[in-house]
Amino acid sequence: xxxxxxxxxxxxxxxxxxxxGLGLGVLGLYIDFIAMSxxxxxxxxxxxxxxxxxxxxxxxxxxxxxxxxxxxxxxxIFVSEAAIFLSIFAVMAGLNITANDEQSGVMDxxxxxxxxxxxxxxxxxxxYALIGLGIVVxxxxxxxxGIIGMNIDAPQDVIFKSIxxxxxxxxxxxxxxxxxxxxxxxxxxxxxxxxxxxxxxYVFNVIGASAGGAIAxxxxxxSYFSYIQGEAFVIGAYDPVDSVIVLIAVLVGFALSLKMFxxxxxxx
Amino acid sequence: xxxxxxxEISGLSKSYGSGSKQTLALNRLDLSVMRGEIFxxxxxxxxxxxxxxxxxxxxxxxxxxxxxxxxxDIRADSVEIHRRIGFLPGELSLWEGRTGDQxxxxxxxxxxxxxxxxxxxxxxAERLDLxxxxxVRDLSSGNKRKLGLVVAMMHSPxxxxxxxxxxxxxxxxxxxxxxxxxxxxxxGKTVFLSSHVLSExxxxxDRVGILRDGELKAVESVEKITNxxxxxVDVTFRDAVPAGLQGQxxxxxxxxxxxxxxxxxxxxxxxxxDPLLRAISGGxxxxxxxEEPSLEEIFLAFYSxxxxxxx
Numbered sequence: 118x119x120x121x122x123x124x125x126x127x128x129x130x131x132x133x134x135x136x137x138g139l140g141l142g143v144l145g146l147y148i149d150f151i152a153m154s155x156x157x158x159x160x161x162x163x164x165x166x167x168x169x170x171x172x173x174x175x176x177x178x179x180x181x182x183x184x185x186x187x188x189x190x191x192x193x194i195f196v197s198e199a200a201i202f203l204s205i206f207a208v209m210a211g212l213n214i215t216a217n218d219e220q221s222g223v224m225d226x227x228x229x230x231x232x233x234x235x236x237x238x239x240x241x242x243x244x245y246a247l248i249g250l251g252i253v254v255x256x257x258x259x260x261x262x263g264i265i266g267m268n269i270d271a272p273q274d275v276i277f278k279s280i281x282x283x284x285x286x287x288x289x290x291x292x293x294x295x296x297x298x299x300x301x302x303x304x305x306x307x308x309x310x311x312x313x314x315x316x317x318x319y320v321f322n323v324i325g326a327s328a329g330g331a332i333a334x335x336x337x338x339x340s341y342f343s344y345i346q347g348e349a350f351v352i353g354a355y356d357p358v359d360s361v362i363v364l365i366a367v368l369v370g371f372a373l374s375l376k377m378f379x380x381x382x383x384x385x
Numbered sequence: 386x387x388x389x390x391x392x393e394i395s396g397l398s399k400s401y402g403s404g405s406k407q408t409l410a411l412n413r414l415d416l417s418v419m420r421g422e423i424f425x426x427x428x429x430x431x432x433x434x435x436x437x438x439x440x441x442x443x444x445x446x447x448x449x450x451x452x453x454x455x456x457x458d459i460r461a462d463s464v465e466i467h468r469r470i471g472f473l474p475g476e477l478s479l480w481e482g483r484t485g486d487q488x489x490x491x492x493x494x495x496x497x498x499x500x501x502x503x504x505x506x507x508x509x510a511e512r513l514d515l516x517x518x519x520x521v522r523d524l525s526s527g528n529k530r531k532l533g534l535v536v537a538m539m540h541s542p543x544x545x546x547x548x549x550x551x552x553x554x555x556x557x558x559x560x561x562x563x564x565x566x567x568x569x570x571x572x573g574k575t576v577f578l579s580s581h582v583l584s585e586x587x588x589x590x591d592r593v594g595i596l597r598d599g600e601l602k603a604v605e606s607v608e609k610i611t612n613x614x615x616x617x618v619d620v621t622f623r624d625a626v627p628a629g630l631q632g633q634x635x636x637x638x639x640x641x642x643x644x645x646x647x648x649x650x651x652x653x654x655x656x657x658x659d660p661l662l663r664a665i666s667g668g669x670x671x672x673x674x675x676e677e678p679s680l681e682e683i684f685l686a687f688y689s690x691x692x693x694x695x696x
Contacts, residue, residue: 224444225439225478229442229444230467230495230496231464231495231497383439383444
């Protein structure tokens with residue numbers, strides 16, 4: 118692995134860190150801004166009291182008392198919304214790893230060069246994984262900077278860690294998209310399947326968290342959103358095993374992607 | 386042309402789909418391409434030329450058979466093979482938002498000698514009159530093709546694999562390309578070139594393989610193919626086709642398939658033009674159009690009963 122493809126991927130796509138990172142950072146600042154006003158948060162809390170727990174869950178919070186604290190508000194709202202936006206980035210990044218170049222025909226030129234398919238895919242994956250990391254770090258820094266700048270009484274390290282916890286799930290959505298493009302080949306079908314994966318995962322998480330019973334628990338465990346533990350950092354109940362499970366799923370998904378990409382026809 | 390084969394293909398087949406939808410794109414291809422030769426791979430569209438090339442580059446996998454380049458297996462040793470070859474795809478796609486310079490630098494970096502390769506790329510670009518500073522999306526199809534040629538040739542590969550290399554190039558650049566191919570041959574390098582344009586193959590190739598419906602029908606020297614060449618000739622008279630001309634032409638040994646349509650007479654002709662020009666001199670010739678035979682016609686003439694008829 119020479120790193121040339123990683124460097125090229127970063128050189129051509131680094132602006133995505135700015136666009137996505139700044140965009141999510143602005144969202145973080147907006148949420149910080151609301152956190153300055155306890156009245157607004159109390160208003161939201163009163164609203165949620167009258168609604169089913171599932172709605173609160175959809176906003177990323179399971180405990181109404183925690184939701185009304187500054188850190189609970191910021192983490193619950195930001196992490197749940199950023200997770201959705203990052204899933205969109207992840208699908209786009211997953212397509213960029215090989216599918217877009219294959220669809221356009223550029224892959225014929227690339228694979229006529231002295232680089233193996235596996236090395237190329239690995240370097241592209243690493244390149245986009247670094248871009249994803251850059252986005253998460255940037256939006257976390259901006260959100261924390263907002264807390265400092267607006268003088269909000271909230272633990273900055275906890276909020277930074279809880280936002281960084283979005284990264285494994287982003288990697289998983291990117292890897293699943295990459296896998297789907299290598300299996301399904303047709304880009305449009307892969308986009309549809311990837312979108313379905315994200316949406317179904319989100320729905321499973323909401324239903325699983327708001328309903329009781331074995332089936333609901335199973336649905337929740339199958340959703341990668343359920344492994345993004347925003348609140349857990351705030352209440353000191355973060356379990357690294359959840360992140361490890363997601364990262365293992367990433368490794369397995371990437372290994373399958375590599376196997377498929379190396380063994381099949383290109384551009385057919 | 387050397388005696389050592391650079392490309393060795395044995396029983397190579399490729400089919401797509403399965404069951405009743407299975408399509409055989411290439412059927413048990415056996416072929417050797419020697420070091421130092423320019424080998425023309427001729428066939429109409431859909432004959433299997435691009436499939437062969439994509440198999441050689443390990444972009445697609447064979448259904449049966451095997452192939453080697455430089456004595457190395459095309460699958461197991463693809464990275465080492467690709468280090469020593471240059472490739473121009475038939476339908477060239479490059480990164481639309483990037484300049485020629487950026488693409489050259491990236492490809493050269495992957496090849497491992499960015500500085501040395503880039504210098505040669507500059508020379509090639511100058512010869513082909515290519516502006517490397519433009520983004521690909523701003524290049525005409527001919528200029529994209531030039532960039533593709535630079536990318537394929539800039540590391541001075543031992544083997545060039547070119548799929549329809551001159552499509553979209555203007556005649557002057559085509560001539561430059563032909564000169565480059567001559568230089569390649571002189572340096573003992575090998576070129577495997579697919580085309581459906583007979584004149585191009587005639588101009589630069591040493592041997593020709595004729596592919597049809599996924600099967601290699603023959604491998605011949607260019608001279609042999611040229612010997613069976615004929616032309617379609619259209620003569621348009623200002624007033625009317627002179628009386629008795631059709632019969633006169635039909636009796637000429639070098640002319641067949643004569644047909645008249647209004648003031649126009651069409652025929653198939655081999656050999657010198659002089660007998661025809663004398664025969665039509667009785668009328669006022671408004672237009673004389675000579676058409677190169679299609680590859681399919683050459684093929685039919687060469688490998689069917691027409692062969693005797695036109696020789």
